[in-house]
Amino acid sequence: MKEYNFGKYLSSYFLSYIPSRMDYSENTVKSYRDAFTIFLRYCTKVLNLKPEKMKITDINKDxxxxxxxxxVDKKGYSIKTRNQRLAALQSFFRFLQIETPENLERCNSILSIKAKKVQNTGQMTYLSINAIRKLLATPNSKTKEGKRDLAILTLLYDTGARVQEIIDLNVCDLRLSSPATVKLLGKGQKVRVIPINPQTVNIIKSYMDNYQLLDEENLKTPVFFNKQKRRLSRAGIGYILKKHFEIARINNSNHFPVKISPHALRHSKAMHLLEANVNLIYIRDFLGHVSVSTTEIYAKANPEIKRKAIEAANNNVLPEETLTTNDKEVLLDWLKEFI
Incomplete structure (x- = not known):
């Protein structure tokens, strides 16, 4: 019986099949790679299966x-992330349908696994300006690691960047002289240039000086990297945020949600721009949205924006208050009976 080495086909999938697919963006490839990294870790640590000895026939729908x-149950991933991992695995098994027709039934059974419905709670996780201040006060800016963490969190918030956009940053993408800007590569390979404020510039300069990144020979060097000098991963940035979030939340639980993700800092920036009466068109361009209808979700989700709109409408319609002092006292006495 023919042996179908899992590693051999997985290598062929990433080295030959995916590069030939022009519709796969760089971020999609990274997402698929991360999915298989987690999958192989599961096989090794949970099932005690060595990846190099795994066969295609070892894997089925169950x-x-x-x-x-x-x-979901053990690692605490969201349903949305679970569905993304499933999409990556199913893409591989579509490839196997072509490469190993003998395994067609096995592949079809895996492809029949349905994505779970993501519940739309109508709520968006974002932090108040006060909570952002408390979060950014957490890293110890006197240590090398603390300077890096503060630079990451500050840049995530100040630019409203997606986490992948921060991961992909090279030193040459930062302009730290006035007017300071950062060049972000967004979805669909679209580039946008975002201004950064002086406080953020000082934090980034302090970090980069500490890591000797200000020299010209480092222009193509990743801005943020791990101990192996490799770009930080999504999980790495998520870990850094979670670490400082939990510290900030200890004595300030009323200011923070239960959980956090890097995307919440992007939401927070958008909300704060809205509350400052910044035009939606500008916020759309700032965030790199294709359509302003995507940006409108922030206006719909922000109760303060809704309250101001309702108050403004009421001021134009409702008659002015005409209660006398005596009327107000009678009304207060009546209300006390029910409070």
Whole structure:
């Protein structure tokens, strides 16, 4: 019986199949790679299966469903992320349908696994300006690691960048002289240039000086990297945010939600721009949205914006208050009976 080495086909998938697919963006490829990194870690640490010895015939529908349940139940991944990991795995098994027709039934059964419905709660996680201040006060800016963490969190918030946009930053993408800007590569390879404020510039300069990144020979160097000098991953930035979030939340739980993600800082920036009466068109361009209708979700989700709109409408319609002092006292006495 022919052996179908899993590693051999996985290598072929990433090295030959994916590069030939012009519709796969760089971020999609990274997402798929991350999915298989987690999948192989699950096989190794949970199932004690060595990836180099795995065969295609070792994997079936139940195997994949157990992995997906582990992501949600044990690792605490959201349903949305679970669905993204499933999409990556199913893309690989579509490739296997072509490469190994003998495994067509096995592949079809895995492809039949449905994405779970993501509940739309209508709520968006974002932090108040006061909470942002408390979060950014957490890293110890006297240490090398603290300077890096503060630079990451500050740049995420100040630019409203997606986490992948921060990961992809090279030193040459930063202009720290006036007017200071950062060049972000967004979805669909679209570039936008975002202004950064003087406080953020000082924080980034302090960090880059500490890591000797201000020299010209480092222009192509990643702005943020790990101990192995490799770009930080989504998980790495998520860990940094979570670490400082939990510290900031200890004595300020009323100011913070229960959980946080890097995207919440992007939401926070958008909300604060809205509250400052910045035009939606500018916020759309700032965030790199294709359509202003995407940006409008912030206006719909922000209760303060709704309250101001309702008050403004009421001021134009409702008659002015005409209660006398005596009327107000009678009204207060009446209300006290029910409070």
């Amino acid at each position: 195997f994949i469903e157990d992995f997906l349940n582990w992501l």
